[in-house]
Amino acid sequence: MQNFTFQIPTKLIFGRGEENNVGQYVNQYATKILLHYGGGSIKRSGLYDRVVASLNEAGVQFVELGGVVPNPRVGLVRQGVALCRAEGVQLVLAVGGGSVIDSAKAIAAGVLYDGDVWELHAGGKPTGKALPVATVLTIPAAGSESSKVTVISNDDTLRKIGYHDECLRPVFSILNPELFFTLPRNQIANGVADMMCHIFERYFTQEQHTDVTDEMCEGVLRAIMRNAPLVYADPSNYDAWAEIGFAGALAHNDLLGRGRTECWACHGMEHELSAIYDVPHGAGLAVVTPAWMQYIWRENPAMFAQFACNVMGATPRRDTEAVIAEGILRLQEFFKALGLPLTLQELGVPTDRLEEMAKKTTGAWFGEEKGRGGFKKLVWQDVLAIYEMAR
Amino acid sequence: MQNFTFQIPTKLIFGRGEENNVGQYVNQYATKILLHYGGGSIKRSGLYDRVVASLNEAGVQFVELGGVVPNPRVGLVRQGVALCRAEGVQLVLAVGGGSVIDSAKAIAAGVLYDGDVWELHAGGKPTGKALPVATVLTIPAAGSESSKVTVISNDDTLRKIGYHDECLRPVFSILNPELFFTLPRNQIANGVADMMCHIFERYFTQEQHTDVTDEMCEGVLRAIMRNAPLVYADPSNYDAWAEIGFAGALAHNDLLGRGRTECWACHGMEHELSAIYDVPHGAGLAVVTPAWMQYIWRENPAMFAQFACNVMGATPRRDTEAVIAEGILRLQEFFKALGLPLTLQELGVPTDRLEEMAKKTTGAWFGEEKGRGGFKKLVWQDVLAIYEMAR
Numbered sequence: 203m204q205n206f207t208f209q210i211p212t213k214l215i216f217g218r219g220e221e222n223n224v225g226q227y228v229n230q231y232a233t234k235i236l237l238h239y240g241g242g243s244i245k246r247s248g249l250y251d252r253v254v255a256s257l258n259e260a261g262v263q264f265v266e267l268g269g270v271v272p273n274p275r276v277g278l279v280r281q282g283v284a285l286c287r288a289e290g291v292q293l294v295l296a297v298g299g300g301s302v303i304d305s306a307k308a309i310a311a312g313v314l315y316d317g318d319v320w321e322l323h324a325g326g327k328p329t330g331k332a333l334p335v336a337t338v339l340t341i342p343a344a345g346s347e348s349s350k351v352t353v354i355s356n357d358d359t360l361r362k363i364g365y366h367d368e369c370l371r372p373v374f375s376i377l378n379p380e381l382f383f384t385l386p387r388n389q390i391a392n393g394v395a396d397m398m399c400h401i402f403e404r405y406f407t408q409e410q411h412t413d414v415t416d417e418m419c420e421g422v423l424r425a426i427m428r429n430a431p432l433v434y435a436d437p438s439n440y441d442a443w444a445e446i447g448f449a450g451a452l453a454h455n456d457l458l459g460r461g462r463t464e465c466w467a468c469h470g471m472e473h474e475l476s477a478i479y480d481v482p483h484g485a486g487l488a489v490v491t492p493a494w495m496q497y498i499w500r501e502n503p504a505m506f507a508q509f510a511c512n513v514m515g516a517t518p519r520r521d522t523e524a525v526i527a528e529g530i531l532r533l534q535e536f537f538k539a540l541g542l543p544l545t546l547q548e549l550g551v552p553t554d555r556l557e558e559m560a561k562k563t564t565g566a567w568f569g570e571e572k573g574r575g576g577f578k579k580l581v582w583q584d585v586l587a588i589y590e591m592a593r
Numbered sequence: 594m595q596n597f598t599f600q601i602p603t604k605l606i607f608g609r610g611e612e613n614n615v616g617q618y619v620n621q622y623a624t625k626i627l628l629h630y631g632g633g634s635i636k637r638s639g640l641y642d643r644v645v646a647s648l649n650e651a652g653v654q655f656v657e658l659g660g661v662v663p664n665p666r667v668g669l670v671r672q673g674v675a676l677c678r679a680e681g682v683q684l685v686l687a688v689g690g691g692s693v694i695d696s697a698k699a700i701a702a703g704v705l706y707d708g709d710v711w712e713l714h715a716g717g718k719p720t721g722k723a724l725p726v727a728t729v730l731t732i733p734a735a736g737s738e739s740s741k742v743t744v745i746s747n748d749d750t751l752r753k754i755g756y757h758d759e760c761l762r763p764v765f766s767i768l769n770p771e772l773f774f775t776l777p778r779n780q781i782a783n784g785v786a787d788m789m790c791h792i793f794e795r796y797f798t799q800e801q802h803t804d805v806t807d808e809m810c811e812g813v814l815r816a817i818m819r820n821a822p823l824v825y826a827d828p829s830n831y832d833a834w835a836e837i838g839f840a841g842a843l844a845h846n847d848l849l850g851r852g853r854t855e856c857w858a859c860h861g862m863e864h865e866l867s868a869i870y871d872v873p874h875g876a877g878l879a880v881v882t883p884a885w886m887q888y889i890w891r892e893n894p895a896m897f898a899q900f901a902c903n904v905m906g907a908t909p910r911r912d913t914e915a916v917i918a919e920g921i922l923r924l925q926e927f928f929k930a931l932g933l934p935l936t937l938q939e940l941g942v943p944t945d946r947l948e949e950m951a952k953k954t955t956g957a958w959f960g961e962e963k964g965r966g967g968f969k970k971l972v973w974q975d976v977l978a979i980y981e982m983a984r
């Protein structure tokens with residue numbers, strides 16, 4: 203186990219009806235806020251009205267900015283930054299899913315950055331400064347309600363890049379599973395894939411002696427896989443959603459990766475798919491992750507056999523290669539049962555720009571081959587081979 | 594799953610050599626501190642000198658108070674409160690195990706309390722005020738390095754009572770597994786029993802639909818049980834100590850109990866043993882916990898069968914009672930292999946005051962039968978029966 207530091211500063215406020223208390227929680231940090239959201243779904247569902255009522259009751263003033271789209275764009279972030287500065291906003295409240303929260307975080311960092319906000323993503327160095335962010339989560343998936351990262355897309359450059367800073371962790375996140383009841387099935391499935399892959403990126407490691415985090419990764423993955431079919435079959439199943447929602451927040455608050463070298467190769471590969479083709483992040487991960495496993499398992503068969511048995515329920519036996527193959531196949535079957543794509547073709551991604559995306563993933567496209575991934579550092583030829591396996 | 598809030602404000606600083614950085618961490622909170630410790634072990638090991646060197650290097654002034662004993666006493670706490678007030682101390686740094694940390698927390702709360710510090714324990718209502726506490730952990734056991742609780746004993750009244758306040762969570766805790774290499778085997782065993790019982794108190798619940806925390810409780814317990822025999826056989830095994838140390842901090846930071854009704858009956862029963870007979874807390878828990886299980890399992894056989902199979906490795910089969918009995922027996926065998934007592938006799942506790950302790954556990958001794966325990970509320974006759982089963 204490696205040396206590490208660990209803390210969860212975000213207050214998770216979990217359970218039925220908690221969104222009706224958002225005003226009193228906000229009030230501990232700010233008297234004037236930006237209310238940030240996506241399309242019209244929170245207005246149709248009545249959530250917008252409940253949040254506004256709670257803010258009014260607590261005497262919190264707000265300005266608002268809607269219109270966040272999946273794979274959120276830097277253009278709207280720039281609008282948000284300008285609005286916050288003009289209005290003297292003290293906190294950004296995201297009401298939505300991961301895209302809205304990521305957009306809110308980028309705005310919060312941009313307001314206190316002396317330059318264009320995209321420079322933060324392109325440059326990557328944390329400034330340690332941002333307005334406080336808070337969230338009311340409507341889609342359990344991205345884990346942005348507990349993470350320190352914001353991923354933003356740039357239409358001009360067709361890049362999708364994450365910016366990491368500890369100060370971007372929300373001060374609080376309200377997670378009421380009832381708010382997930384209206385999610386369409388494809389969003390349920392994408393979210394499940396996304397949170398599972400957040401754990402996979404931490405779980406697959408070459409580090410030895412990581413029993414505690416191995417056990418927790420495996421346990422949370424099993425809990426997700428037990429409950430995902432239940433919410434997929436009945437999106438109004440509170441108990442199952444509670445497990446999925448809690449798991450999604452744990453998947454990305456960094457607990458599960460402590461003391462380990464994390465990987466993040468698959469997220470890198472997927473971001474290039476989303477950046478060009480605007481595919482859903484979770485669906486893209488469902489395609490590239492099993493392909494990455496098939497390409498990489500020989501680097502550490504014991505790790506993948508452990509995955510196959512402890513997560514996917516394969517029976518331990520001496521033919522390790524068969525056990526691993528069974529594990530990967532079971533993962534693909536699990537994704538397929540949720541209606542997720544297993545190939546680039548099913549995802550709707552053509553194959554004429556695979557080399558470009560592979561080179562962007564590792565940096566080679568920009569003249570510097572940096573490689574990608576903590577499990578095994580992939581060069582662009584590796585990434586291309588993985589894309590090819592996923593065709 | 595019940596509604597809950599969750600946050601881990603304590604920064605866990607984990608790994609080799611981290612105690613040598615304590616000065617710079619303290620410096621973020623205070624320029625003058627109380628250095629609080631136990632007997633002479635930290636001086637013999639050289640830890641005291643390293644901590645002092647780091648404080649000096651960071652320009653942190655300190656006064657010191659040693660002499661904390663197991664089952665720490667309110668008398669020394671009162672001395673610490675007076676010393677902190679006289680010297681204008683801004684933070685209490687505990688260098689030691691759970692007893693030292695609990696004593697430090699009681700001092701930190703007492704300094705800002707207008708009255709005798711024992712009133713906080715006797716009264717139980719959190720004031721929300723305490724000096725910041727920080728820790729350098731030398732014994733992984735009590736979990737006080739991450740918890741919000743301090744348990745103090747009173748020689749005058751022979752009571753041992755916990756006081757809970759969110760503000761008592763340490764601002765940071767340094768956990769270097771190398772510091773555990775010199776622990777005697779009985780302290781290793783007591784610590785393992787203590788941290789396992791912290792998880793048991795959260796794990797055994799009547800709440801339904803707690804998959805995520807069930808999985809994490811079970812996984813952390815398995816990790817402890819896999820590594821405890823390794824450190825018991827070779828107390829200089831860093832990798833195994835790292836698992837035990839991380840598990841001990843997770844066992845008591847409240848993550849594993851979120852959304853569940855916790856129990857805490859066994860801790861209540863054990864505190865009465867320690868209060869009168871000054872037995873080690875972990876050893877007392879190793880005696881009362883299996884007895885509690887034998888007494889209580891019929892209240893929820895499915896929960897105890899899950900425990901037997903998922904934690905203790907019993908094979909699932911249709912004779913539930915046999916599965917549960919196997920699970921409890923395996924727990925006793927595990928404790929026994931670590932040299933822990935299984936009976937009050939082996940613990941050195943006579944049987945002439947069992948009724949008094951039973952009545953103190955539930956409050957009946959003080960004229961009000963409040964009952965004890967979240968799994969099933971025990972009255973004093975139940976507690977007496979459990980003590981009798983553990984004779």
